[in-house]
Amino acid sequence: MDFSTFTNQSPAHNDFRSDTFTTPTLSMVNSLATTSLGDAVYNEDDKTTQLEKKVAELTGKEAGLYCVSGTLSNQIAMRVNLFQPPYSILCDARAHVYVHEAGGMSTLTQAMPQTIMPKNGIHLTLEDDILPNFIPDDGEIHSAPTKLICLENTLHGMIFPIEEIKKISNFCKENDVKLHLDGARIWNASAETGISLKEYSMYFDSVSLCLSKTLGAPVGTVLVSDKKFILKANHFKKQNGGGIRQSGLLASMAIVAIDENFEKLKDTHKMAKELGELCESKGIILEHPVQTNFVFVDIAANKISPSKLIEISDKYGVKIYSGRVSFHYQISQDSFEKAKKVIVEAFDYAKEHPFEEVHNFKFYTAENK
Structure with a gap:
């Protein structure tokens, strides 16, 4: 068996959709x-x-x-x-x-x-x-x-x-x-x-x-x-x-x-809190306080276009396809830095191009890749 799949960086290193995407x-x-x-x-x-x-x-x-x-x-x-x-x-x-x-x-x-x-x-x-x-x-x-x-x-x-x-x-x-x-x-x-x-x-x-x-x-x-x-x-x-x-x-x-991995969880919380603090410093509205490994960006309140968010995420090579930004222990530092750029850029774009339509986002659809 080729064990390089398991010793190299996890394919989930850039996946912020859920903490379920970790790999063995x-x-x-x-x-x-x-x-x-x-x-x-x-x-x-x-x-x-x-x-x-x-x-x-x-x-x-x-x-x-x-x-x-x-x-x-x-x-x-x-x-x-x-x-x-x-x-x-x-x-x-x-x-x-x-x-x-x-x-x-x-x-x-x-x-x-x-x-x-x-x-x-x-x-x-x-x-x-x-x-x-x-x-x-x-x-x-x-x-x-x-x-x-x-x-x-x-x-x-x-x-x-x-x-x-x-x-x-x-x-x-x-x-x-x-x-x-x-x-x-x-x-x-x-x-x-x-x-x-x-x-x-x-x-x-x-x-x-x-x-x-x-x-x-x-x-x-x-x-x-x-x-x-x-x-x-x-x-x-x-x-x-x-x-x-x-x-x-x-x-x-x-x-x-x-x-x-139990002992690694607190590091994921630190990442999430850092993103939450960045959002607050930029005036980005959050749905909930950040206490553990999730940041919920209020897409509607910030008037962010869901499709634009996906477009910007793809540009940076990370997967943030909704306002729910999830952190897990296999997220890389490089992907984390890109994630911060995605959220800020999507917010800045929304200030110039506010999205006013109603969007009922679904986590598990083809739209969410």
């Missing part, structure tokens, strides 16, 4: 030589079991379940947390479980979504957002009681404060409501705040931790909870076509990703 490293590929080849559907693969135990221990949970994606882990977690409809799931209106999982919340769980835009614009709070919208299970037959609350940390790169998580968790326990965390990028929150994964996770009934976002594993997410929960989650995983046979190949690379 040489150490990940080398781990395949000593991986196990058991059948994970029969719980007979040692590496998969090792990965599940590793993440469970990091989060202080009894057990873990390796899934092919965060969508699968979130959806089966919601399903296990719920019992008999009618019921509702309360979440942020921007939450991945609601916006980006193909309507699975409704079709797979039969739940009514209760979506809330936080009053503070950053994260849900108990007093301002949850209490005014909570539907109690009090015998009122016209309603679908709130039986599950889903939080996301980070959401759009913003960190959910641990003190607010504690308040919401206590409320859930007092009212017999389950609490799930879409922790796809909880690694980033932990790296930035110094709060351990275990401390974050202790307040939730279930947590989904992505391995292919930000950490750089090629495939997968681990769902953690107690043993009874994970046993039932595995049942729904199989039902949804998520069984993986020789998943040790993937699990080996995921273990390397955790061990080698």
Whole structure:
């Protein structure tokens, strides 16, 4: 095998579309030589079991379940947390479980979504957002009681404060409501705040931790909870076509990703914050505060033409095809410098040629290359 593909600069060095574009490293590929080849559907693969135990221990949970994606882990977690409809799931209106999982919340769980835009614009709070919208299970037959609350940390790169998580968790326990965390990028929150994964996770009934976002594993997410929960989650995983046979190949690379890349996350945050500070100094309006590895440039407010942004990005040889600028550990310094030029040039062009049309940008279309 020609290993130069894995030792040279990653093809993702100039890709700011998402932190999912990272490519496997040489150490990940080398781990395949000593991986196990058991059948994970029969719980007979040692590496998969090792990965599940590793993440469970990091989060202080009894057990873990390796899934092919965060969508699968979130959806089966919601399903296990719920019992008999009618019921509702309360979440942020921007939450991945609601916006980006193909309507699975409704079709797979039969739940009514209760979506809330936080009053503070950053994260849900108990007093301002949850209490005014909570539907109690009090015998009122016209309603679908709130039986599950889903939080996301980070959401759009913003960190959910641990003190607010504690308040919401206590409320859930007092009212017999389950609490799930879409922790796809909880690694980033932990790296930035110094709060351990275990401390974050202790307040939730279930947590989904992505391995292919930000950490750089090629495939997968681990769902953690107690043993009874994970046993039932595995049942729904199989039902949804998520069984993986020789998943040790993937699990080996995921273990390397955790061990080698977790400590690199804070450097990606520094890059994002530097871009955010540059934007603020130039008067470029941002949608959200920059707290971890994302910068959200408000395309509409800055009157930037989406097609012009793509044109300028292509000119500099980087991939910034929307206002969401994502940083990962394989971004090169040269690409970062070019990215700054792209944003400033697109903004300067917009001042002379403001884009006034409505543009509903889609991340996953041919238009977005």
